[in-house]
Amino acid sequence: MSTVRRAAAMTVFVLGASFATRACYADDTITLMVGGIDKIIYLPAILAKRLGYFEQPGLDVSVVTEPAGVNAEDELIAGAVQGVVGFYDHTIDLQSKGTEVESLVQFASAPGEVELVAASHAGDIKTPADFKGKSLGVTGLGSSTDFLTQYLAKKFGLARSDYRLLPVDADKTFINAMRAHRIVAGMTTEPTVSELLASREAKVLIDLRTEAGTREALGGPYPAGCLYMRAAWVNEHPDAARKLTHAFVRALQYIHTHSAEQIVAQLPRSYYQNRKALYVGALGAYRHTFSTDGRMPADGPRTVLGILSTIDPSVKATDIDLSKTYTTAYLDDSEK
Template sequence: MKQVKKSLLAVAACTALALSLSSCSGGSAKTAPKNAAGDSTVRLMVGGLDKQIYLPVMLAKNLGYFKAQGINAVISDEPAGVDAETDMLAGQQDAVVGFYDHNIDLQSKGKSTESVVQLLQAPGEVEMVRSDEASSITSPAAFKGKKLGVTGLGSSTNFLTEYLESRGGLKNSDATSVSVGAGSTFVAAIKNKQIDAGMTTEPTISVLQAQHLAKPMIDMRTVAGTKAALGGTYPASCLYMTTAYIQKNPQVVQKMVNAFVQTLHWIGTHSAAQITAKMPASYYAGVGKGVYTTALANEKAMFSPDGLMPSDGPSTVLKVLSAFDPTVKGHKVDLSKTFTNQYVQKAY
């Protein structure tokens, strides 16, 4: 009896593993269900919903663009993009708004996902150095022996941090990446000296500066700053899904892209103050509405004007990941399968 029970458990375990691998490879997907109003339900996860780099998600919802397209967007939040990615691959989410670089990393691991609309043309990330370390840590070459904050291990901030280390002539083992999340947890990590420096976004950057806790060392809030730091255009936040989901739900994908393209146009034709007015008050509670608005005005150019993938973007991201990521370095990656412009082109 015990032997039979063990065999059944083994079969169940193997079945679960097979289903997991199928899901991760993008081999299966379901048709998007509809709610009582007839809207297609899309479970959308964001790796830090209140970050300004992901602002288009809540803006699209508050402007009513999802609803107008017949989309019931069920939005949830994770502090790090890698966690959102994991949930989508496990079938718990239909789509992710996160950094494009995950699509390249995932393809090298045998998983098929694609960016369908590009929301940022620059990462919006800044490497902040703790104020008492600012005089000694003036470049990535000084990261040796230091603890560097990232939103999560395997996250895009982790990718970028490790690339900066390699550009500074260091090995990844020369510094320690520490998962500290974003917002208040990142600020606490700086304040309590758990990290010496770290990569974060607005409005956390402004909070750190207002409290004199940290100073910016590398600024990637603009295309020019990003090219200086990384050697090329680095497309960041995007809407991505498994290839299987896209193939199963092309009309739903088109409607999602339509909503985001409308949102990008709205951002491009409105002021930072007008955009801030559409955000929940909780988004700027920790820093103040004025500081939040100023921070947004300073980095507003990071948003894509049209949702299209920049022509030199994928190659730059591949170059960055190939410098340190063992799953990408030396592996053949078909960049044309990591994104598509077809839905954005049809949105006009």
Template sequence: MRLRATPFAVLALAGTLAGFATPAAALDKITIMVGGVEKQIYLPAKLAERLGYFKDEGLEVEVLSEPSGVDAENELLAGNVQAVVGFYDHCIDLQAKGKFVQSVVQFSQAPGEVELVSTKHPEIKSAADFKGKSLGVTGLGSSTNFLTQYLAMKHGIKPGEFTTLPVGAGATFIAAMQQDKIQAGMTTEPTISRMLKTGEAAILIDMRTVEKTKEALGGTYPAASLYMSTAYVETHKEEVQKLANAMVKTLKFIATHSGAEIAEKMPKDYYAGDKDMYIKALDDGKAMFTADGVMPAGGPETVLAVLSSFSKNVQGKRIDLEKTYTTQFVKAAK
């Protein structure tokens, strides 16, 4: 079910005919699609809703979920939603295809992703051992797929020498590794902690902190963000500012509260049956989030360098990075 604009003109006419004043304007309605709402990397979207920050801004926001970032992106391009919570790299990839979207609030400065390797395959000691393997990603065309291709290329593995298999996250990712459909794969919390706890997987490449991300990718890598079509941003500045206000307030909440305090605000099913594990993952990983929603300096350049190294969509294209994000709204946030 998709949200539709309230027919204000009809309401106004009805009020006039009845001899009463026009009803008060309804809350501004916005639908946000998240590429896996239960993932901790996308925590701000659901947390803002749970804290009531959207309503505080006069917004009626519906937070929906798709299995991967590329699915969420497709919903935005189809006009079914007004915003996406997904990786910033989609803003660059889409510009290379002639479509303009921009990060309005930058949630994180590190991917928060880990390349896990099945403990059934001790022969995989680095990305150089990906040859001939099936590697799990959330979806084809997703950011996990982008990063997997880059890491393989960086370690001398050519396209076609490995397979990427879309397996989502959570239970579907875990099942794929248990059944040996994938020998390694990229995922996020709380899936990471669940597999480490059972001993079914080990960490091969860790990108949950800025420092480790720089080691793996060569620089700060802005990842989770709230992005919207440039046309929508330019024509709905009031609504975008309200969204930015709510999201920046949420990022400040994350920065100033413990994992336990944050977990108390989240739906219990997000704990995946282990609240203590969920809290520990939050405490260990929440430094990935920005405190103010501002794009980190040098980040867009790192993302462009990563995509340009393997993506035929981006190679040879002139990308105007300044059009892939804006800090206008976060800097003006209350």
């Protein structure tokens, strides 16, 4: 889908769960695009909005959504949005293509993703080596789920031509793709994971919801969900960058000081609909994986760079300056 068509189709969330189009944005509005706003891994974005953490210091922030992080990245490059809530790995990927963006706040040191296998194929897919000849679901081509799936397949000896990647977004579209046998396995996140496990339609192959599972599968922590923005914009708007950073850190702290039930009570009903108990359970299991301070794990960037350079020859480790892919300046400021 083209950038223009995506921009016309994207959904905008504003306080009070009302919706509008981007045409309604004021010129001084900061627009943040989330790669799937109802995904638990990106929970700090909706919490910061619902709890007034953006508005309290005087920011006018619109939070909009696209199903796949790669689409949000495109919108940032096009200048349609000022920031993205997505995976940190895009900062490295974009630097390799000549665009400098940086993470201001890291949400967790684990991706929160799970490689699921359709229950009907669980007997013949025991490891990623068994992906050969199969159709695998990812949120979008060029997305972080694409990167991670390629890495896991390569780690188990497969070439990129040995399997097919099908962009199926997340939530219902992912579930429907598996039910229709368009994919036999795929990478997705909560609450989609819990829904498919609860219905016994899928089984876990690789679990990246914890740092321990992530280290086992990827060789180290994999800082994933974050707020990233163009470095030029951040340099030109340091006060806004500081306020945004503080708002997200407050949301992370809220997650650690409130129960899953209390957190879900702050969310729009559309997030969970008739599956509230499932959503609460999924959040309760994952919320301790969230960072308490928004800091980058010490060896995280190197792990991410190693994975991207393994699957993409254009991402040369020697050409990437990791210090330009994230900043702690505004986190340090919050401690003064």
